[in-house]
Amino acid sequence: MNDTVRSSLLAVCCALGVFAFGARAHAAFVVQITRGQDVAIPIAIVPFAANAGAPAFDVAAVVSHDLGGSGRFKSMHRKDMIDLPHTGSQIVFDDWRRLDADYIVVGSLSRPAPGRVDVSFELYNVLTQQRLLGYQIHTDDAGLRLAAHQISDQVFQSILGIHGAFATRIAYVLVLGKIPHQTFQLVVADADGENPRVVMQSGEPLMSPAWSPDGKQLAYVSFEDKLPSIYVQTLKSGARQLVSATAGVNQAPAWSPHGRRLAVTLSNRSGNLDVFVLDLGTHALTRITHNPGIDTEAQWAPDGDSLYFTSDRDGGPQIFQVSLAPGSRPRRITFQGSYNARPRLSPDGSHLAFVTRVRGDFRIATLDLKGNGGMQVLTHGAFDESPSYAPNGAEIIYATHQRGRGVLALVSTDGRVQQTLVSPEGDVEEPVWGPYGSE
Amino acid sequence: MKRLTAITLLLTGALALAGCHGKTAVKGQSASATEVPASATTGGAGGAGTTMTPLNGANGGSLQAVAQAGNAVPREQRTIYFDFDKSEINPQYEPIIAAHAKTLIANPGLRIRLEGNTDDRGSREYNIGLGERRAQAVRRALMLQGVADSQIETVSYGAERPAVEGDNPQAWAMNRRVDMVYLP
Numbered sequence: 001m002n003d004t005v006r007s008s009l010l011a012v013c014c015a016l017g018v019f020a021f022g023a024r025a026h027a028a029f030v031v032q033i034t035r036g037q038d039v040a041i042p043i044a045i046v047p048f049a050a051n052a053g054a055p056a057f058d059v060a061a062v063v064s065h066d067l068g069g070s071g072r073f074k075s076m077h078r079k080d081m082i083d084l085p086h087t088g089s090q091i092v093f094d095d096w097r098r099l100d101a102d103y104i105v106v107g108s109l110s111r112p113a114p115g116r117v118d119v120s121f122e123l124y125n126v127l128t129q130q131r132l133l134g135y136q137i138h139t140d141d142a143g144l145r146l147a148a149h150q151i152s153d154q155v156f157q158s159i160l161g162i163h164g165a166f167a168t169r170i171a172y173v174l175v176l177g178k179i180p181h182q183t184f185q186l187v188v189a190d191a192d193g194e195n196p197r198v199v200m201q202s203g204e205p206l207m208s209p210a211w212s213p214d215g216k217q218l219a220y221v222s223f224e225d226k227l228p229s230i231y232v233q234t235l236k237s238g239a240r241q242l243v244s245a246t247a248g249v250n251q252a253p254a255w256s257p258h259g260r261r262l263a264v265t266l267s268n269r270s271g272n273l274d275v276f277v278l279d280l281g282t283h284a285l286t287r288i289t290h291n292p293g294i295d296t297e298a299q300w301a302p303d304g305d306s307l308y309f310t311s312d313r314d315g316g317p318q319i320f321q322v323s324l325a326p327g328s329r330p331r332r333i334t335f336q337g338s339y340n341a342r343p344r345l346s347p348d349g350s351h352l353a354f355v356t357r358v359r360g361d362f363r364i365a366t367l368d369l370k371g372n373g374g375m376q377v378l379t380h381g382a383f384d385e386s387p388s389y390a391p392n393g394a395e396i397i398y399a400t401h402q403r404g405r406g407v408l409a410l411v412s413t414d415g416r417v418q419q420t421l422v423s424p425e426g427d428v429e430e431p432v433w434g435p436y437g438s439e
Numbered sequence: 440m441k442r443l444t445a446i447t448l449l450l451t452g453a454l455a456l457a458g459c460h461g462k463t464a465v466k467g468q469s470a471s472a473t474e475v476p477a478s479a480t481t482g483g484a485g486g487a488g489t490t491m492t493p494l495n496g497a498n499g500g501s502l503q504a505v506a507q508a509g510n511a512v513p514r515e516q517r518t519i520y521f522d523f524d525k526s527e528i529n530p531q532y533e534p535i536i537a538a539h540a541k542t543l544i545a546n547p548g549l550r551i552r553l554e555g556n557t558d559d560r561g562s563r564e565y566n567i568g569l570g571e572r573r574a575q576a577v578r579r580a581l582m583l584q585g586v587a588d589s590q591i592e593t594v595s596y597g598a599e600r601p602a603v604e605g606d607n608p609q610a611w612a613m614n615r616r617v618d619m620v621y622l623p
Binding site for chain 1: 472523552559560561562563565567568569571572574575578588593594595596597599600601602603604606621
């Protein structure tokens with residue numbers, strides 16, 4: 001086993017300083033677990049030792065927050081810890097067994113050279129006393145938070161067998177102020193809501209952020225000229241490119257799997273919305289749907305050969321799939337309920353998440369595309385919208401309302417774990433989870 | 440100045456329709472709805488419509504004044520409200536549309552932007568489609584009255600520009616609308 005995880009964090013953190021708007025957006029989100037796993041796994045994340053010259057950053061607190069916040073683990077409170085070991089040889093396993101910890105994480109920080117930090121950590125099974133993980137992460141002071149998320153990912157993977165998604169990013173729209181004097185911000189943050197950075201701000205609406213497959217760019221809709229336009233913004237440089245500003249609607253950008261094309265929604269003079277594909281290299285525009293109904297919010301199948309989209313050609317909104325081969329006819333794929341919209345594919349393409357209306361309430365549902373074709377309603381709110389899969393496919397982030405405010409929420413794809421991320425201010429809308437390696 | 444008064448009169452004719460999105464108010468409005476075209480005719484169709492046309496090209500300032508006057512009227516006189524998931528214009532709004540159509544016909548240089556909106560439930564992008572459909576319904580209604588296509592611009596804000604906040608049927612009804620905005 002390779003005992004070293006080389007953190008490529010330096011480049012990422014340097015990039016953060018040069019966003020179009022580098023300002024810190026707001027204080028941290030508050031995580032509320034609204035529904036946890038029936039049997040959350042008890043784990044002790046012991047505070048890491050800071051060796052001579054090492055920074056005082058609390059790695060264990062971040063890991064504990066990640067794992068506890070996932071709803072799948074129960075992190076032991078520090079006041080319940082009777083000992084603070086920093087290496088495996090210091091662990092008295094009988095003590096931790098009596099405290100009902102199934103697993104224990106210990107570690108330390110050291111400074112091998114000015115400006116550099118090494119983070120060592122080990123994961124043990126308390127019952128078997130077996131060492132499951134032992135790594136050292138080489139990073140710098142600015143990279144410690146991401147290093148902590150990488151530890152969470154490793155622990156998550158080791159115990160649950162699911163690739164963690166803690167060291168990833170999300171983008172969302174934050175609306176501040178009162179009607180009609182509102183400010184719209186496009187924010188990129190760590191997956192736990194920390195480190196929020198405003199990458200675009202406007203007095204007119206911003207909507208539909210979409211990550212490029214390499215996580216380096218965001219496409220979005222801006223009404224900054226009063227009319228909608230689609231922009232592509234490079235996160236590292238802050239450079240923006242106007243890619244669609246046709247007369248009428250310019251909406252719902254979605255990247256092709258290789259990032260060379262965008263599916264977009266455009267309208268003609270009579271206001272009929274159809275789905276088009278825009279080649280970002282040649283600027284060639286190909287019309288995909290031809291229907292007098294609303295055809296919009298397309299998503300690419302992982303093979304890039306077909307699109308899923310919402311259409312009300314049969315009456316209310318339903319989800320269809322259309323091959324990009326010329327002359328292909330769209331095929332309807334949702335039949336349960338009178339309102340199914342905003343399709344989002346799971347990373348492996350096996351499931352579709354979307355908004356469905358259940359007796360007047362808007363909720364997040366999934367459809368099994370490969371298996372039995374069954375539909376499962378995952379959430380229980382009235383205003384649930386804008387689902388987006390985590391890159392590990394295990395969770396869906398979405399927007400909902402709590403006491404009249406727009407907040408973010410997460411649900412595991414089995415529906416068993418739910419949590420809410422409440423921003424200290426404003427309305428949070430349209431969360432989109434970035435791919436692994438997003439900037 | 441006279442022209443301005445005429446425009447204001449046209450629009451105030453529709454004032455009685457304030458709050459007509461509420462279903463209970465419909466009965467009371469049918470009376471005022473018949474009054475509006477009458478006052479509109481006396482104010483608009485006669486001299487104002489024909490005398491204004493040549494002035495527009497020469498004096499942009501007066502058009503601007505008309506636009507400002509049109510935007511200054513209460514919201515209820517420049518807003519069409521819609522039922523849930525619908526884009527058909529309810530008959531009670533015909534007088535409002537007629538008043539704006541007369542203003543636009545009398546001022547061929549005047550332009551209006553129809554801003555389609557929805558309540559904030561459901562899919563945001565689908566709501567853009569719904570808002571656009573509502574704006575188009577008002578555009579067609581204005582054109583049926585004789586307004587030139589070139590005078591009309593449409594935009595859909597979907598759920599992004601609510602008129603009021605709130606997670607209740609009253610707020611949703613106030614947000615399912617087309618705002619008519621005269622362009623400077």
